[in-house]
Amino acid sequence: MTGGLPKRLTLILLVLLAALALFPVWGPLAFAAKYAFLLQKLTGIMILAILAMSLDLLVGIAGLVSLGHAAFFGLGGYMLAILSPQYEAANLWVVLPATMAAVAAVSAVVGFLAIRTAGIYFIMVTLAFGQMGYYFFNDSKLAGGSDGAYIYVKPVVEAFGTTLVNLDSKQSFFFVVLGALVAVYLLLRVVLASPFGRVLAAIGVNEGRVRGLGFDPMAYKLVAFTIAGALAGLAGFLAASQYGFVSPAMLGWHQSGHVLVMVILGGMGTLFGPILGAFILELAHFGLEAVTEHWLLPMGVLVIAIVLALPKGVAGLLLQWCGKKGEGGQ
Amino acid sequence: MSVSPFLFETKELTKAFGGLIAVNQVSIGFKEREAHAIIGPNGAGKSTFVNLLTGHLPASGGHVMFRGADITRLPAHKVARLGIGRSYQKTNVFPTFTCFENCRLAAQSRLSTSMRFLRPAAAYRDISAMASEALERAGLAAKAGRVAGTMSYGEQRQLEIAMVLATAPQVLVLDEPLAGMGKEESEGMVRLLQDLARAYTLILIEHDMDAVFAIARVLSVMVNGTLLESGPLEQIRASKAVQDAYLGDGAEAY
Numbered sequence: 001m002t003g004g005l006p007k008r009l010t011l012i013l014l015v016l017l018a019a020l021a022l023f024p025v026w027g028p029l030a031f032a033a034k035y036a037f038l039l040q041k042l043t044g045i046m047i048l049a050i051l052a053m054s055l056d057l058l059v060g061i062a063g064l065v066s067l068g069h070a071a072f073f074g075l076g077g078y079m080l081a082i083l084s085p086q087y088e089a090a091n092l093w094v095v096l097p098a099t100m101a102a103v104a105a106v107s108a109v110v111g112f113l114a115i116r117t118a119g120i121y122f123i124m125v126t127l128a129f130g131q132m133g134y135y136f137f138n139d140s141k142l143a144g145g146s147d148g149a150y151i152y153v154k155p156v157v158e159a160f161g162t163t164l165v166n167l168d169s170k171q172s173f174f175f176v177v178l179g180a181l182v183a184v185y186l187l188l189r190v191v192l193a194s195p196f197g198r199v200l201a202a203i204g205v206n207e208g209r210v211r212g213l214g215f216d217p218m219a220y221k222l223v224a225f226t227i228a229g230a231l232a233g234l235a236g237f238l239a240a241s242q243y244g245f246v247s248p249a250m251l252g253w254h255q256s257g258h259v260l261v262m263v264i265l266g267g268m269g270t271l272f273g274p275i276l277g278a279f280i281l282e283l284a285h286f287g288l289e290a291v292t293e294h295w296l297l298p299m300g301v302l303v304i305a306i307v308l309a310l311p312k313g314v315a316g317l318l319l320q321w322c323g324k325k326g327e328g329g330q
Numbered sequence: 331m332s333v334s335p336f337l338f339e340t341k342e343l344t345k346a347f348g349g350l351i352a353v354n355q356v357s358i359g360f361k362e363r364e365a366h367a368i369i370g371p372n373g374a375g376k377s378t379f380v381n382l383l384t385g386h387l388p389a390s391g392g393h394v395m396f397r398g399a400d401i402t403r404l405p406a407h408k409v410a411r412l413g414i415g416r417s418y419q420k421t422n423v424f425p426t427f428t429c430f431e432n433c434r435l436a437a438q439s440r441l442s443t444s445m446r447f448l449r450p451a452a453a454y455r456d457i458s459a460m461a462s463e464a465l466e467r468a469g470l471a472a473k474a475g476r477v478a479g480t481m482s483y484g485e486q487r488q489l490e491i492a493m494v495l496a497t498a499p500q501v502l503v504l505d506e507p508l509a510g511m512g513k514e515e516s517e518g519m520v521r522l523l524q525d526l527a528r529a530y531t532l533i534l535i536e537h538d539m540d541a542v543f544a545i546a547r548v549l550s551v552m553v554n555g556t557l558l559e560s561g562p563l564e565q566i567r568a569s570k571a572v573q574d575a576y577l578g579d580g581a582e583a584y
Contacts, residue, residue, distance in 0.1 A: 190447075190448055190450075191447050191448075193450040193451060193452070194446055194447045194448060194449060194450060194451060195438050195441060195444040195445075195446045195449075195451045195454065195457075196444055196445055196446055196447050197447075197451070198431070198434070198435055198438065198444070198451045199435065199438065199444045201427075202424050202427070202435050205424045205425065205426055205427070206422065206423070206424050206425075208422065209418075209422045209423070209424065210435075211405075211406045211407045211410075212384070212386070212406055212407075212410060212416060212418070212422070213407075213410055213435065213436050213439045213493070213497060214407050214408075214410035214411045214439035214497060215407055215438075215439060215444060216405070216407045217407075219445070220444075220445075223445065
Protein backbone atom coordinates (compact mmCIF):
# COMPACT_ATOMS: atom_id res chain seq x y z
CA MET A 1 0.00 0.00 0.00
CA THR A 2 3.01 2.24 -0.07
CA GLY A 3 2.31 3.43 -3.53
CA GLY A 4 -0.40 5.52 -4.90
CA LEU A 5 -3.08 7.85 -3.87
CA PRO A 6 -6.73 6.93 -4.27
CA LYS A 7 -7.76 7.04 -7.92
CA ARG A 8 -10.27 9.83 -7.45
CA LEU A 9 -7.69 12.00 -5.73
CA THR A 10 -5.16 11.37 -8.48
CA LEU A 11 -7.80 12.49 -10.94
CA ILE A 12 -8.51 15.69 -8.98
CA LEU A 13 -4.80 16.49 -8.80
CA LEU A 14 -4.33 15.84 -12.51
CA VAL A 15 -7.24 18.16 -13.34
CA LEU A 16 -5.70 20.89 -11.18
CA LEU A 17 -2.34 20.29 -12.81
CA ALA A 18 -3.89 20.53 -16.28
CA ALA A 19 -5.67 23.76 -15.36
CA LEU A 20 -2.36 25.16 -14.16
CA ALA A 21 -0.43 23.97 -17.21
CA LEU A 22 -3.03 25.46 -19.53
CA PHE A 23 -3.04 28.82 -17.77
CA PRO A 24 -1.13 30.42 -20.67
CA VAL A 25 -4.13 29.40 -22.81
CA TRP A 26 -7.07 30.40 -20.64
CA GLY A 27 -5.34 33.04 -18.53
CA PRO A 28 -5.23 35.78 -21.19
CA LEU A 29 -8.95 35.25 -21.91
CA ALA A 30 -9.96 35.32 -18.28
CA PHE A 31 -7.71 38.03 -16.97
CA ALA A 32 -6.73 40.05 -20.03
CA ALA A 33 -4.39 42.80 -18.87
CA LYS A 34 -3.58 41.14 -15.59
CA TYR A 35 -2.44 37.93 -17.26
CA ALA A 36 1.28 38.66 -17.37
CA PHE A 37 1.30 39.57 -13.71
CA LEU A 38 -0.65 36.45 -12.74
CA LEU A 39 1.62 34.24 -14.80
CA GLN A 40 4.55 35.48 -12.76
CA LYS A 41 2.58 35.11 -9.56
CA LEU A 42 1.77 31.47 -10.34
CA THR A 43 5.39 30.82 -11.25
CA GLY A 44 6.43 32.23 -7.88
CA ILE A 45 3.88 30.08 -6.06
CA MET A 46 5.11 26.93 -7.82
CA ILE A 47 8.63 27.74 -6.66
CA LEU A 48 7.39 28.06 -3.09
CA ALA A 49 5.51 24.79 -3.56
CA ILE A 50 8.81 23.06 -4.41
CA LEU A 51 10.28 24.55 -1.24
CA ALA A 52 7.26 23.41 0.77
CA MET A 53 7.55 19.85 -0.57
CA SER A 54 11.21 19.70 0.34
CA LEU A 55 10.33 20.82 3.86
CA ASP A 56 7.57 18.20 4.01
CA LEU A 57 10.18 15.48 3.61
CA LEU A 58 11.60 16.63 6.94
CA VAL A 59 8.53 17.81 8.84
CA GLY A 60 5.82 15.52 7.55
CA ILE A 61 7.77 12.36 6.78
CA ALA A 62 10.76 12.22 9.10
CA GLY A 63 9.19 14.22 11.93
CA LEU A 64 11.99 16.80 11.90
CA VAL A 65 10.42 20.24 12.37
CA SER A 66 12.91 22.65 10.85
CA LEU A 67 12.52 26.37 11.32
CA GLY A 68 15.59 27.19 9.28
CA HIS A 69 14.74 25.61 5.97
CA ALA A 70 14.65 28.94 4.10
CA ALA A 71 18.40 29.22 4.67
CA PHE A 72 18.92 26.59 1.97
CA PHE A 73 16.40 28.30 -0.27
CA GLY A 74 18.27 31.59 0.11
CA LEU A 75 21.62 29.92 -0.29
CA GLY A 76 20.46 28.42 -3.58
CA GLY A 77 19.54 31.90 -4.78
CA TYR A 78 22.82 33.39 -3.63
CA MET A 79 24.78 30.62 -5.29
CA LEU A 80 23.29 31.65 -8.63
CA ALA A 81 24.08 35.30 -7.93
CA ILE A 82 27.65 34.46 -6.99
CA LEU A 83 28.27 32.01 -9.82
CA SER A 84 26.77 34.20 -12.54
CA PRO A 85 29.26 36.35 -14.46
CA GLN A 86 28.26 39.99 -14.17
CA TYR A 87 27.47 40.83 -17.79
CA GLU A 88 27.16 37.41 -19.38
CA ALA A 89 24.73 34.58 -19.05
CA ALA A 90 25.71 31.63 -16.91
CA ASN A 91 25.29 28.16 -18.36
CA LEU A 92 22.44 26.46 -16.56
CA TRP A 93 24.00 23.02 -16.97
CA VAL A 94 26.92 24.27 -14.91
CA VAL A 95 25.40 26.64 -12.38
CA LEU A 96 22.37 24.53 -11.44
CA PRO A 97 24.31 21.37 -10.50
CA ALA A 98 26.98 23.50 -8.82
CA THR A 99 24.32 25.31 -6.79
CA MET A 100 22.58 22.14 -5.74
CA ALA A 101 25.86 20.45 -4.84
CA ALA A 102 26.98 23.41 -2.76
CA VAL A 103 23.66 23.68 -0.94
CA ALA A 104 23.64 19.91 -0.37
CA ALA A 105 27.12 20.13 1.14
CA VAL A 106 26.10 22.94 3.50
CA SER A 107 22.91 21.05 4.45
CA ALA A 108 24.94 17.97 5.21
CA VAL A 109 27.14 19.93 7.62
CA VAL A 110 24.20 21.72 9.26
CA GLY A 111 22.21 18.48 9.35
CA PHE A 112 25.11 16.58 10.90
CA LEU A 113 24.99 18.96 13.85
CA ALA A 114 21.23 19.56 13.99
CA ILE A 115 20.01 15.94 13.96
CA ARG A 116 21.85 15.29 17.19
CA THR A 117 18.98 17.12 18.81
CA ALA A 118 15.27 16.33 18.78
CA GLY A 119 11.93 18.02 19.26
CA ILE A 120 12.01 21.62 20.46
CA TYR A 121 15.81 21.62 20.44
CA PHE A 122 15.87 20.67 16.79
CA ILE A 123 13.58 23.62 16.08
CA MET A 124 15.93 25.89 18.05
CA VAL A 125 19.08 24.64 16.36
CA THR A 126 17.66 24.92 12.84
CA LEU A 127 16.35 28.38 13.66
CA ALA A 128 19.79 29.39 14.86
CA PHE A 129 21.50 28.04 11.74
CA GLY A 130 18.93 29.81 9.57
CA GLN A 131 19.60 33.12 11.28
CA MET A 132 23.33 32.55 10.97
CA GLY A 133 22.80 32.20 7.22
CA TYR A 134 20.70 35.33 7.19
CA TYR A 135 23.30 37.43 8.98
CA PHE A 136 26.11 35.93 6.97
CA PHE A 137 24.67 37.41 3.78
CA ASN A 138 23.25 40.47 5.51
CA ASP A 139 26.56 41.56 7.01
CA SER A 140 29.11 40.33 4.48
CA LYS A 141 30.34 42.13 1.41
CA LEU A 142 30.14 38.91 -0.57
CA ALA A 143 26.93 39.65 -2.43
CA GLY A 144 25.67 43.10 -1.71
CA GLY A 145 25.15 42.72 2.02
CA SER A 146 21.77 43.90 3.26
CA ASP A 147 20.96 45.43 -0.15
CA GLY A 148 20.96 42.05 -1.82
CA ALA A 149 22.38 41.31 -5.24
CA TYR A 150 21.15 41.38 -8.81
CA ILE A 151 21.52 38.74 -11.45
CA TYR A 152 21.60 40.89 -14.56
CA VAL A 153 21.58 38.13 -17.14
CA LYS A 154 19.53 34.98 -16.70
CA PRO A 155 21.19 31.60 -17.12
CA VAL A 156 20.94 30.08 -20.59
CA VAL A 157 19.78 26.57 -21.29
CA GLU A 158 21.84 25.35 -24.20
CA ALA A 159 22.70 22.13 -25.93
CA PHE A 160 25.31 22.03 -28.70
CA GLY A 161 25.16 25.77 -29.17
CA THR A 162 21.39 26.01 -29.54
CA THR A 163 19.28 27.65 -26.89
CA LEU A 164 16.69 25.13 -25.72
CA VAL A 165 14.65 27.35 -23.46
CA ASN A 166 14.76 31.10 -23.17
CA LEU A 167 14.40 31.84 -19.48
CA ASP A 168 13.83 35.51 -20.26
CA SER A 169 10.45 34.57 -21.64
CA LYS A 170 8.03 34.57 -18.73
CA GLN A 171 5.98 31.87 -20.37
CA SER A 172 8.95 29.56 -20.94
CA PHE A 173 10.08 30.10 -17.40
CA PHE A 174 6.57 29.23 -16.18
CA PHE A 175 6.84 25.88 -17.94
CA VAL A 176 10.35 25.24 -16.67
CA VAL A 177 9.16 25.78 -13.10
CA LEU A 178 6.07 23.65 -13.69
CA GLY A 179 8.34 20.90 -14.98
CA ALA A 180 10.55 21.22 -11.92
CA LEU A 181 7.51 21.05 -9.64
CA VAL A 182 6.23 17.86 -11.24
CA ALA A 183 9.72 16.34 -11.37
CA VAL A 184 10.40 17.05 -7.69
CA TYR A 185 7.01 15.64 -6.72
CA LEU A 186 7.57 12.44 -8.70
CA LEU A 187 11.13 12.11 -7.44
CA LEU A 188 10.01 12.39 -3.83
CA ARG A 189 7.20 9.87 -4.45
CA VAL A 190 9.74 7.41 -5.83
CA VAL A 191 12.10 8.03 -2.93
CA LEU A 192 9.31 7.58 -0.40
CA ALA A 193 8.37 4.19 -1.84
CA SER A 194 12.00 3.03 -1.77
CA PRO A 195 13.59 1.19 1.15
CA PHE A 196 15.13 4.51 2.22
CA GLY A 197 11.75 6.24 2.17
CA ARG A 198 10.10 3.48 4.16
CA VAL A 199 12.75 3.71 6.87
CA LEU A 200 12.42 7.50 6.91
CA ALA A 201 8.62 7.35 7.22
CA ALA A 202 9.02 4.80 10.02
CA ILE A 203 11.40 7.16 11.83
CA GLY A 204 8.69 9.80 11.72
CA VAL A 205 6.26 7.40 13.36
CA ASN A 206 8.44 5.59 15.89
CA GLU A 207 12.15 6.28 15.83
CA GLY A 208 13.03 4.06 18.77
CA ARG A 209 11.63 1.00 17.08
CA VAL A 210 13.50 1.76 13.87
CA ARG A 211 16.73 1.64 15.84
CA GLY A 212 15.65 -1.55 17.56
CA LEU A 213 15.11 -3.16 14.16
CA GLY A 214 18.70 -2.50 13.13
CA PHE A 215 18.67 0.85 11.36
CA ASP A 216 20.71 3.85 12.44
CA PRO A 217 18.13 6.67 12.40
CA MET A 218 20.86 9.33 12.36
CA ALA A 219 22.15 8.24 8.97
CA TYR A 220 18.70 8.30 7.41
CA LYS A 221 17.83 11.66 8.93
CA LEU A 222 21.08 13.14 7.69
CA VAL A 223 20.50 11.96 4.13
CA ALA A 224 16.92 13.28 4.27
CA PHE A 225 18.14 16.63 5.56
CA THR A 226 20.65 16.81 2.73
CA ILE A 227 18.10 15.90 0.04
CA ALA A 228 15.62 18.43 1.45
CA GLY A 229 18.34 21.08 1.54
CA ALA A 230 19.38 20.42 -2.06
CA LEU A 231 15.75 20.66 -3.26
CA ALA A 232 15.27 23.88 -1.29
CA GLY A 233 18.41 25.08 -3.06
CA LEU A 234 16.78 24.25 -6.39
CA ALA A 235 13.74 26.33 -5.40
CA GLY A 236 16.01 29.20 -4.37
CA PHE A 237 17.86 28.95 -7.68
CA LEU A 238 14.56 29.21 -9.56
CA ALA A 239 13.39 32.11 -7.39
CA ALA A 240 16.61 34.01 -8.04
CA SER A 241 16.31 33.28 -11.76
CA GLN A 242 12.76 34.54 -11.81
CA TYR A 243 13.26 37.85 -10.07
CA GLY A 244 16.90 38.39 -11.00
CA PHE A 245 17.44 39.46 -7.44
CA VAL A 246 18.39 37.92 -4.12
CA SER A 247 18.26 39.40 -0.66
CA PRO A 248 19.03 38.15 2.84
CA ALA A 249 15.28 37.99 3.61
CA MET A 250 15.16 34.83 1.47
CA LEU A 251 17.09 33.04 4.22
CA GLY A 252 15.32 34.47 7.24
CA TRP A 253 13.10 32.75 9.75
CA HIS A 254 10.08 34.62 8.41
CA GLN A 255 10.44 32.76 5.16
CA SER A 256 11.03 29.47 7.02
CA GLY A 257 7.90 29.99 9.07
CA HIS A 258 5.89 30.93 6.00
CA VAL A 259 6.80 27.68 4.27
CA LEU A 260 6.11 25.70 7.43
CA VAL A 261 2.59 27.15 7.48
CA MET A 262 2.14 25.98 3.87
CA VAL A 263 3.15 22.47 4.86
CA ILE A 264 0.86 22.38 7.89
CA LEU A 265 -2.13 23.94 6.12
CA GLY A 266 -1.73 21.71 3.13
CA GLY A 267 -1.30 18.50 5.10
CA MET A 268 1.96 17.20 6.48
CA GLY A 269 3.53 14.10 5.04
CA THR A 270 1.42 14.00 1.89
CA LEU A 271 3.71 15.89 -0.57
CA PHE A 272 0.75 17.09 -2.65
CA GLY A 273 -0.71 18.79 0.44
CA PRO A 274 2.13 21.31 0.79
CA ILE A 275 1.73 22.17 -2.90
CA LEU A 276 -1.94 22.94 -2.26
CA GLY A 277 -0.93 24.77 0.90
CA ALA A 278 1.40 27.01 -1.08
CA PHE A 279 -1.33 27.87 -3.57
CA ILE A 280 -4.01 28.45 -0.93
CA LEU A 281 -1.82 30.64 1.25
CA GLU A 282 -0.36 32.70 -1.56
CA LEU A 283 -3.61 33.15 -3.49
CA ALA A 284 -5.43 34.08 -0.27
CA HIS A 285 -2.70 36.59 0.44
CA PHE A 286 -3.04 37.99 -3.07
CA GLY A 287 -6.84 38.09 -2.94
CA LEU A 288 -7.10 39.64 0.51
CA GLU A 289 -4.41 42.16 -0.23
CA ALA A 290 -6.48 43.41 -3.14
CA VAL A 291 -9.46 43.97 -0.85
CA THR A 292 -7.90 45.50 2.21
CA GLU A 293 -4.55 46.78 3.34
CA HIS A 294 -5.21 45.03 6.66
CA TRP A 295 -5.05 41.71 4.85
CA LEU A 296 -2.97 40.07 7.56
CA LEU A 297 -5.94 40.05 9.90
CA PRO A 298 -8.34 38.00 7.72
CA MET A 299 -5.34 35.93 6.68
CA GLY A 300 -4.72 35.02 10.30
CA VAL A 301 -8.37 34.09 10.72
CA LEU A 302 -8.20 31.92 7.61
CA VAL A 303 -5.11 30.08 8.81
CA ILE A 304 -6.60 29.50 12.26
CA ALA A 305 -9.87 28.31 10.73
CA ILE A 306 -8.14 25.80 8.46
CA VAL A 307 -5.93 24.47 11.22
CA LEU A 308 -8.85 24.10 13.64
CA ALA A 309 -11.25 22.60 11.12
CA LEU A 310 -8.74 20.39 9.34
CA PRO A 311 -6.14 19.03 11.74
CA LYS A 312 -4.66 16.98 8.90
CA GLY A 313 -4.68 19.89 6.50
CA VAL A 314 -6.40 20.23 3.18
CA ALA A 315 -4.81 16.99 2.01
CA GLY A 316 -6.32 15.15 4.98
CA LEU A 317 -9.76 16.35 3.93
CA LEU A 318 -9.19 15.28 0.33
CA LEU A 319 -7.93 11.87 1.39
CA GLN A 320 -11.01 11.43 3.55
CA TRP A 321 -13.31 12.40 0.69
CA CYS A 322 -11.60 10.04 -1.64
CA GLY A 323 -11.92 7.20 0.80
CA LYS A 324 -8.37 6.42 1.80
CA LYS A 325 -8.49 4.88 5.24
CA GLY A 326 -4.93 4.27 6.27
CA GLU A 327 -1.74 5.90 5.15
CA GLY A 328 1.61 4.20 5.45
CA GLY A 329 3.25 7.21 6.94
CA GLN A 330 3.01 9.05 3.69
CA MET B 331 37.45 -17.39 20.10
CA SER B 332 36.63 -18.26 23.64
CA VAL B 333 35.52 -21.76 24.52
CA SER B 334 32.45 -20.52 26.29
CA PRO B 335 29.57 -23.01 26.08
CA PHE B 336 27.25 -20.06 25.61
CA LEU B 337 26.05 -18.34 22.45
CA PHE B 338 25.22 -15.20 24.34
CA GLU B 339 26.29 -14.25 27.83
CA THR B 340 26.77 -11.43 30.29
CA LYS B 341 29.74 -11.10 32.62
CA GLU B 342 29.23 -9.09 35.76
CA LEU B 343 26.97 -6.76 33.84
CA THR B 344 26.17 -3.67 35.87
CA LYS B 345 24.01 -0.60 35.39
CA ALA B 346 23.83 2.28 37.83
CA PHE B 347 21.44 5.19 37.51
CA GLY B 348 23.14 7.70 39.76
CA GLY B 349 23.18 6.03 43.17
CA LEU B 350 20.67 3.34 42.21
CA ILE B 351 22.23 0.12 41.01
CA ALA B 352 19.52 -1.35 38.81
CA VAL B 353 21.58 -4.29 37.60
CA ASN B 354 24.39 -5.47 39.81
CA GLN B 355 27.13 -7.74 38.45
CA VAL B 356 24.80 -10.11 36.68
CA SER B 357 26.44 -13.02 34.85
CA ILE B 358 24.07 -15.20 32.86
CA GLY B 359 24.83 -17.53 29.96
CA PHE B 360 22.37 -18.38 27.21
CA LYS B 361 22.93 -21.57 25.23
CA GLU B 362 22.03 -21.93 21.62
CA ARG B 363 18.44 -23.05 21.00
CA GLU B 364 17.61 -22.98 24.66
CA ALA B 365 14.54 -21.22 26.03
CA HIS B 366 15.72 -19.22 28.98
CA ALA B 367 13.35 -17.16 31.11
CA ILE B 368 14.34 -14.36 33.41
CA ILE B 369 11.92 -13.87 36.24
CA GLY B 370 11.78 -11.69 39.28
CA PRO B 371 9.50 -9.27 41.07
CA ASN B 372 8.79 -5.81 39.72
CA GLY B 373 11.81 -3.59 40.05
CA ALA B 374 14.21 -6.53 40.01
CA GLY B 375 16.04 -5.00 37.04
CA LYS B 376 14.82 -7.38 34.34
CA SER B 377 13.89 -4.72 31.83
CA THR B 378 17.10 -2.82 32.46
CA PHE B 379 18.97 -6.07 31.94
CA VAL B 380 17.24 -6.58 28.58
CA ASN B 381 18.06 -3.02 27.59
CA LEU B 382 21.72 -3.64 28.41
CA LEU B 383 21.69 -6.94 26.57
CA THR B 384 20.39 -5.33 23.37
CA GLY B 385 22.40 -2.12 23.46
CA HIS B 386 19.40 0.04 24.30
CA LEU B 387 21.25 1.30 27.38
CA PRO B 388 25.00 1.66 27.86
CA ALA B 389 26.37 -0.55 30.63
CA SER B 390 28.14 0.97 33.62
CA GLY B 391 30.34 -2.10 33.97
CA GLY B 392 30.83 -5.70 32.91
CA HIS B 393 30.47 -7.26 29.48
CA VAL B 394 28.00 -8.66 27.00
CA MET B 395 29.46 -11.41 24.81
CA PHE B 396 27.90 -12.79 21.63
CA ARG B 397 29.59 -15.67 19.80
CA GLY B 398 32.76 -14.90 21.72
CA ALA B 399 32.87 -11.23 20.72
CA ASP B 400 32.47 -8.39 23.17
CA ILE B 401 29.41 -6.38 22.09
CA THR B 402 29.00 -4.34 25.27
CA ARG B 403 29.59 -1.03 23.56
CA LEU B 404 27.63 -1.64 20.38
CA PRO B 405 24.66 0.68 19.79
CA ALA B 406 21.19 -0.88 19.58
CA HIS B 407 20.95 -0.92 15.80
CA LYS B 408 24.23 -2.81 15.46
CA VAL B 409 23.24 -5.33 18.09
CA ALA B 410 20.04 -5.93 16.13
CA ARG B 411 22.08 -6.50 12.97
CA LEU B 412 24.04 -9.25 14.68
CA GLY B 413 20.80 -11.23 14.81
CA ILE B 414 19.65 -10.33 18.28
CA GLY B 415 16.02 -9.36 17.83
CA ARG B 416 13.96 -7.97 20.63
CA SER B 417 10.37 -7.15 21.38
CA TYR B 418 9.20 -4.57 23.83
CA GLN B 419 7.16 -4.65 26.98
CA LYS B 420 4.98 -1.82 25.75
CA THR B 421 3.57 -2.35 22.28
CA ASN B 422 6.02 -0.73 19.95
CA VAL B 423 4.89 -0.96 16.34
CA PHE B 424 4.34 1.54 13.53
CA PRO B 425 0.63 2.26 14.05
CA THR B 426 0.08 4.02 10.69
CA PHE B 427 1.69 1.20 8.70
CA THR B 428 -0.18 -1.94 7.75
CA CYS B 429 0.80 -5.20 9.40
CA PHE B 430 2.64 -6.22 6.28
CA GLU B 431 4.47 -2.88 6.04
CA ASN B 432 5.55 -3.21 9.66
CA CYS B 433 7.08 -6.59 8.90
CA ARG B 434 8.53 -5.56 5.56
CA LEU B 435 10.33 -2.70 7.24
CA ALA B 436 11.67 -5.14 9.81
CA ALA B 437 12.79 -7.51 7.03
CA GLN B 438 14.46 -4.60 5.25
CA SER B 439 17.05 -4.66 8.03
CA ARG B 440 18.38 -7.80 6.29
CA LEU B 441 19.42 -5.77 3.26
CA SER B 442 23.05 -4.75 3.46
CA THR B 443 21.73 -1.20 3.56
CA SER B 444 18.38 0.48 3.12
CA MET B 445 20.06 3.52 1.58
CA ARG B 446 18.42 2.62 -1.71
CA PHE B 447 16.42 5.37 -3.22
CA LEU B 448 14.85 4.51 -6.55
CA ARG B 449 13.54 0.98 -6.67
CA PRO B 450 10.30 0.60 -4.71
CA ALA B 451 10.56 -1.37 -1.48
CA ALA B 452 7.71 -3.52 -2.81
CA ALA B 453 9.95 -4.73 -5.62
CA TYR B 454 12.37 -6.48 -3.24
CA ARG B 455 10.71 -9.89 -3.43
CA ASP B 456 12.90 -11.63 -0.87
CA ILE B 457 12.12 -8.97 1.67
CA SER B 458 8.39 -9.20 1.03
CA ALA B 459 8.60 -12.99 1.29
CA MET B 460 10.36 -12.74 4.66
CA ALA B 461 7.68 -10.36 5.88
CA SER B 462 4.85 -12.66 4.77
CA GLU B 463 6.54 -15.64 6.35
CA ALA B 464 6.91 -13.83 9.67
CA LEU B 465 3.25 -12.81 9.61
CA GLU B 466 2.27 -16.36 8.82
CA ARG B 467 4.33 -17.74 11.65
CA ALA B 468 2.91 -15.26 14.15
CA GLY B 469 -0.60 -16.14 13.00
CA LEU B 470 -1.32 -12.80 11.38
CA ALA B 471 -1.34 -13.78 7.70
CA ALA B 472 -5.03 -12.89 7.42
CA LYS B 473 -4.40 -9.42 8.81
CA ALA B 474 -1.58 -8.43 6.48
CA GLY B 475 -3.45 -5.45 5.03
CA ARG B 476 -4.75 -4.10 8.33
CA VAL B 477 -3.37 -0.82 9.62
CA ALA B 478 -1.56 -1.79 12.81
CA GLY B 479 -3.05 0.94 14.95
CA THR B 480 -6.57 -0.33 14.29
CA MET B 481 -5.92 -3.88 15.49
CA SER B 482 -6.74 -5.30 18.91
CA TYR B 483 -4.14 -5.13 21.64
CA GLY B 484 -3.47 -8.84 21.45
CA GLU B 485 -2.96 -8.68 17.70
CA GLN B 486 -0.52 -5.85 18.12
CA ARG B 487 1.41 -7.99 20.58
CA GLN B 488 1.51 -10.73 17.93
CA LEU B 489 2.68 -8.18 15.38
CA GLU B 490 5.42 -7.17 17.77
CA ILE B 491 6.68 -10.77 17.63
CA ALA B 492 6.16 -11.02 13.87
CA MET B 493 8.35 -7.95 13.35
CA VAL B 494 11.16 -9.49 15.37
CA LEU B 495 10.85 -12.71 13.36
CA ALA B 496 10.97 -10.76 10.11
CA THR B 497 14.46 -9.52 10.97
CA ALA B 498 15.58 -13.18 10.71
CA PRO B 499 17.21 -13.19 14.14
CA GLN B 500 19.22 -15.92 15.82
CA VAL B 501 18.30 -14.84 19.31
CA LEU B 502 14.88 -13.62 20.36
CA VAL B 503 14.77 -11.39 23.40
CA LEU B 504 11.13 -10.98 24.36
CA ASP B 505 10.26 -8.50 27.07
CA GLU B 506 6.96 -9.58 28.66
CA PRO B 507 5.20 -10.71 25.49
CA LEU B 508 2.11 -11.63 27.51
CA ALA B 509 1.80 -8.32 29.33
CA GLY B 510 -1.78 -7.09 29.39
CA MET B 511 -3.18 -9.98 27.34
CA GLY B 512 -6.45 -11.69 28.09
CA LYS B 513 -6.58 -15.40 28.94
CA GLU B 514 -7.44 -16.62 25.47
CA GLU B 515 -4.94 -14.38 23.77
CA SER B 516 -2.31 -15.53 26.25
CA GLU B 517 -2.90 -19.16 25.40
CA GLY B 518 -2.37 -18.47 21.72
CA MET B 519 0.78 -16.52 22.48
CA VAL B 520 2.15 -19.30 24.71
CA ARG B 521 1.68 -21.80 21.88
CA LEU B 522 3.48 -19.43 19.54
CA LEU B 523 6.35 -19.02 21.98
CA GLN B 524 6.61 -22.78 22.49
CA ASP B 525 6.86 -23.13 18.75
CA LEU B 526 9.54 -20.43 18.55
CA ALA B 527 11.47 -22.00 21.42
CA ARG B 528 12.15 -24.98 19.17
CA ALA B 529 13.69 -22.90 16.42
CA TYR B 530 15.42 -20.01 18.16
CA THR B 531 17.52 -19.15 21.15
CA LEU B 532 14.82 -17.59 23.27
CA ILE B 533 15.32 -15.16 26.13
CA LEU B 534 12.03 -14.46 27.80
CA ILE B 535 11.20 -11.91 30.45
CA GLU B 536 7.82 -12.80 31.89
CA HIS B 537 5.67 -12.45 34.97
CA ASP B 538 3.20 -15.20 34.19
CA MET B 539 4.67 -18.26 35.87
CA ASP B 540 2.42 -20.76 34.14
CA ALA B 541 3.61 -19.43 30.82
CA VAL B 542 7.23 -19.44 31.93
CA PHE B 543 7.02 -23.06 33.06
CA ALA B 544 5.30 -24.00 29.81
CA ILE B 545 7.96 -22.43 27.62
CA ALA B 546 11.35 -22.16 29.31
CA ARG B 547 13.85 -24.91 30.09
CA VAL B 548 16.20 -22.70 32.08
CA LEU B 549 15.34 -20.00 34.57
CA SER B 550 17.28 -17.12 36.02
CA VAL B 551 15.84 -15.32 38.99
CA MET B 552 16.66 -11.70 39.61
CA VAL B 553 15.94 -9.85 42.83
CA ASN B 554 16.94 -6.27 43.56
CA GLY B 555 19.23 -6.05 40.57
CA THR B 556 21.22 -9.15 41.41
CA LEU B 557 21.04 -12.66 40.05
CA LEU B 558 19.67 -14.88 42.77
CA GLU B 559 19.95 -18.17 41.01
CA SER B 560 20.16 -19.57 37.52
CA GLY B 561 19.57 -23.14 36.42
CA PRO B 562 17.25 -25.73 34.92
CA LEU B 563 13.53 -25.36 35.61
CA GLU B 564 13.35 -28.12 38.22
CA GLN B 565 16.31 -26.83 40.16
CA ILE B 566 14.83 -23.34 40.39
CA ARG B 567 11.42 -24.68 41.32
CA ALA B 568 12.96 -26.62 44.17
CA SER B 569 15.28 -23.88 45.30
CA LYS B 570 14.62 -22.72 48.83
CA ALA B 571 16.18 -19.33 48.27
CA VAL B 572 14.05 -18.64 45.22
CA GLN B 573 10.91 -19.73 46.94
CA ASP B 574 11.61 -17.49 49.90
CA ALA B 575 12.49 -14.52 47.78
CA TYR B 576 10.01 -14.76 45.01
CA LEU B 577 7.92 -17.72 44.21
CA GLY B 578 6.14 -17.99 47.54
CA ASP B 579 5.09 -21.36 48.92
CA GLY B 580 3.76 -22.90 45.77
CA ALA B 581 4.69 -21.78 42.31
CA GLU B 582 2.11 -19.01 42.40
CA ALA B 583 2.54 -16.18 39.98
CA TYR B 584 3.10 -12.59 41.02
